[in-house]
Amino acid sequence: MQHPTGALRPVAPIGAGNSTSRAVHGTDPGVESAVARLRVMAPPSLLPRTLIAAGLADAYASVDSPVGPVFIAWNTRGISMVSLADDAGRFEEQFGREIGRPLHRVEALPPRLARVVGRRLAGDRPAPVPVDLRGRSPFEEAVLRKALEIPAGEVRPYGWIAAEIGSPKAVRAVGTALGHNPIPLLIPCHRVVRSDGHIGQYSMGGPEVKRRVLTAEGLDLDRLETLARHGIRYIGSDTTKIFCMPTCRLARRIMAKHQVEFTSLPDTRRAGYRPCRACRPAAAAA
DSSP, rough: OOOOOOBOOOOOOTTTTTTHHHHTTTTHHHHHHHHHHHHHOOTHHHHHHHHHHHTTSSSEEEEOOOOEEEEEEEETTTEEEEEETTOOHHHHHHHHHHOOOOOOESSSSHHHHHHHHHHHHHOOTOOOOBOOOTTHHHHHHHHHHHHHTTTTTTOEEEHHHHHHOOOOOOOOHHHHHHTOOOTTTSSSSGEEEEETSSOOOOOOOHHHHHHHHHTTTOHHHHHHHHHHTTOOOOOEETTTTEEEOOOOGGGGGGGGGGGEEEHHHHHHHOOOOOOOOTOOOOGGGG
């Protein structure tokens, strides 16, 4: 505070006999008692919740799926791991080995995340599933995010993903990346099949689990495998002169009497057909 003369008014030192001094310096027994009563132990869940919110730890819970209960781990960035819920201890060990962050079990997913997961498991492709792919290489992340684009009830060959991400010769590397998919079901690596049309392997339980998931999504596996045995790779329409991959939603609309079967991409070109813009079948032959 300034004196009328403009000089600073000296502030008197806070004396020991001043009640304000006792409050400031903590010497007033009444104040100390009040402060002591305000002390509350932090809840045990505070640190895990804080770490999860910062993306430095993850929570996990069991969720029903087309293949039975699965464990889903997540943090504030998104879902980080999915696995069959057969053994919590084994899941925690796998998470520690592959992800390396602290993991805490909880009763259920947060309501908003649970709704998104439920929609996605029901085949709703537009449902925005947040995923945490930290630790994956740019190539692996590109492969996994491209797999997210495959609609339920349809499949694409490994070569299609390789071509779509600009690495048409990296078919084997695509298979390796999908084989190490940390978020199966939600990142639908089960919708990627061999180039000959056979369904191939599946990291979360093998071919039989893959068949169950694809069947639950509405894929006609018997027809797909019949076409594969006969070497049929594409289905065209003699009315539109457009050809698709066999499981494309547009191919399924073609009436049987207008369907034309092709065994190779050159066959479609010789017949004057153009590729479907939805399934982009030319990429599969790249």
